[in-house]
Amino acid sequence: MKARAKLWVKLKVTDLVVETAWLTLTEKLEFGDILYGLAKYSCWFMTCEGSDSESIINALDRVISLDSAFTNQNKHKYSLIVEGENRSSGEDGKEGVLRRGDLQPEKDFLFRVEVGSAELYVCDCLVSELESDKDKSYADRLNGRLDGVFVSEMRAGLVWRMIVRADSKDDAAEKVQKMAVTRSRREGLLLNPHYQEFEIISTLNLSERSRV
Amino acid sequence: MPDNFSGKVAVIQFPGVNCESETVRAVRAAGLESGIFRWNMPPRLLGEALAVILPGGFSYQDRIRAGVVAAKDTIMDKLSDFARDGKPVLGICNGAQVLVEAGFIPGMHWEKIDLALAPNVMSDREGYYCNWVHIRVEGNNCLWMNKYKEGDIIPVPVAHAEGRFVTNDKDIINDIRKNNQIVLRYCTESGDLDSSFPVNPNGSVENAAGICNPQGNVLAMMPHPERASWLRQVPEDISGKWKAKRRNACCRPEKMEEEGPGLAFFASLVKEMVG
Numbered sequence: 001m002k003a004r005a006k007l008w009v010k011l012k013v014t015d016l017v018v019e020t021a022w023l024t025l026t027e028k029l030e031f032g033d034i035l036y037g038l039a040k041y042s043c044w045f046m047t048c049e050g051s052d053s054e055s056i057i058n059a060l061d062r063v064i065s066l067d068s069a070f071t072n073q074n075k076h077k078y079s080l081i082v083e084g085e086n087r088s089s090g091e092d093g094k095e096g097v098l099r100r101g102d103l104q105p106e107k108d109f110l111f112r113v114e115v116g117s118a119e120l121y122v123c124d125c126l127v128s129e130l131e132s133d134k135d136k137s138y139a140d141r142l143n144g145r146l147d148g149v150f151v152s153e154m155r156a157g158l159v160w161r162m163i164v165r166a167d168s169k170d171d172a173a174e175k176v177q178k179m180a181v182t183r184s185r186r187e188g189l190l191l192n193p194h195y196q197e198f199e200i201i202s203t204l205n206l207s208e209r210s211r212v
Numbered sequence: 213m214p215d216n217f218s219g220k221v222a223v224i225q226f227p228g229v230n231c232e233s234e235t236v237r238a239v240r241a242a243g244l245e246s247g248i249f250r251w252n253m254p255p256r257l258l259g260e261a262l263a264v265i266l267p268g269g270f271s272y273q274d275r276i277r278a279g280v281v282a283a284k285d286t287i288m289d290k291l292s293d294f295a296r297d298g299k300p301v302l303g304i305c306n307g308a309q310v311l312v313e314a315g316f317i318p319g320m321h322w323e324k325i326d327l328a329l330a331p332n333v334m335s336d337r338e339g340y341y342c343n344w345v346h347i348r349v350e351g352n353n354c355l356w357m358n359k360y361k362e363g364d365i366i367p368v369p370v371a372h373a374e375g376r377f378v379t380n381d382k383d384i385i386n387d388i389r390k391n392n393q394i395v396l397r398y399c400t401e402s403g404d405l406d407s408s409f410p411v412n413p414n415g416s417v418e419n420a421a422g423i424c425n426p427q428g429n430v431l432a433m434m435p436h437p438e439r440a441s442w443l444r445q446v447p448e449d450i451s452g453k454w455k456a457k458r459r460n461a462c463c464r465p466e467k468m469e470e471e472g473p474g475l476a477f478f479a480s481l482v483k484e485m486v487g
Binding site: 016017020021024028029129130132182183184185186188189190191192193194195196 | 272273275276277280281283284285286288292313314315323324325326327328330331376378379380381
């Protein structure tokens with residue numbers, strides 16, 4: 001069977017890259033009235049082939065939890081999720097979803113300023129390198145060691161989670177793009193479009209759920 | 213540390229750079245006064261400087277992307293005015309990354325990001341690479357290189373993980389080529405261009421090792437000339453025409469203090485300023 005796997009990894013301690021990005025965006029680039037929260041995850045999105053979801057997640061978990069190319073138990077927490085195709089119920093009640101690890105990215109919202117009544121969106125932005133062979137190298141690294149499981153597709157990158165004040169989903173996407181993509185010395189920070197690409201992989205309107 | 217930079221070459225020290233002292237020494241050896249200019253000193257003092265150098269290292273620990281955080285610093289507003297006035301600005305390694313992320317290089321559209329210094333692409337490894345390479349002088353439209361002649365081959369060390377000049381806009385490369393802005397190219401010891409590793413140590417487009425702005429007063433170069441400013445810094449097993457000089461200096465301390473292949477970058481400034 002085929003299954004999709006997602007691995008999200010985050011530092012257990014303060015991420016100084018995020019702190020620097022936060023200060024640069026809010027103080028130097030003056031996005032302080034738009035940006036309400038910022039976090040960063042190392043992410044791997046995979047398509048795997050194996051006998052069933054259970055064996056896929058167990059094989060992946062065995063390797064990634066001990067391989068410092070993915071996680072270091074001393075400093076990272078992680079979330080490994082496998083979504084199988086032919087499974088009626090998963091461990092967390094959501095159909096076909098299995099999970100391992102001590103990180104829950106779907107609940108990981110850190111507000112750095114008072115929220116008040118602002119309309120807020122959480123945008124997850126995947127930044128990855130153009131024309132890089134890193135994806136293949138990660139897949140090869142896993143395929144040499146996974147027992148009975150084959151990783152057929154791999155996409156690796158950084159996910160920046162940006163909590164922004166916006167009027168709509170489109171407005172949120174526009175603001176996130178302005179903050180992320182470096183167009184000039186005074187515009188954008190998180191990626192250089194000459195060798196990196198950017199995709200908003202999810203947008204969540206926080207007013208539609210209870211705020212943490 | 214001097215408080216007055218009038219007539220001096222200011223070497224800007226962002227948090228995390230580590231080549232500021234060597235760079236000041238190389239400038240002084242070339243015959244100009246120089247001092248370290250901390251990034252949080254009053255920006256107006258920078259305006260008094262004769263020239264500005266952004267040295268190598270890891271400004272802001274290379275957080276987010278090499279050079280990008282320093283590129284947003286307040287001091288860069290003053291440096292932008294300084295460079296636009298035609299005054300000399302040199303970025304070495306991390307300094308080059310700052311100039312590219314600030315949009316000073318290639319500089320056809322001032323402060324617009326037209327290039328990147330992306331992670332090295334090497335055939336048998338990834339990440340940081342440190343070694344001596346050869347670079348060839350192309351043209352003579354950059355004031356930082358007026359002591360060199362077109363075709364000169366300079367042995368010089370590189371030490372970086374993100375040194376690959378790259379753009380996703382073909383027009384930019386065409387314009388850079390048309391304006392003769394690629395003033396330094398990686399080459400073999402005999403001066404031939406070879407795009408493969410290790411001659412081109414990072415996969416840089418057009419073998420570019422140094423790119424200047426169209427006016428020729430701002431230069432971003434990945435190799436470290438301050439680490440090749442005295443013969444004693446040149447390795448004994450260097451190939452090419454510097455080999456004999458280095459061998460002759462062996463066991464002769466006074467000879468070892470003679471000029472190395474990189475000092476002429478700083479001496480070019482003397483020629484430009486003093487004549």
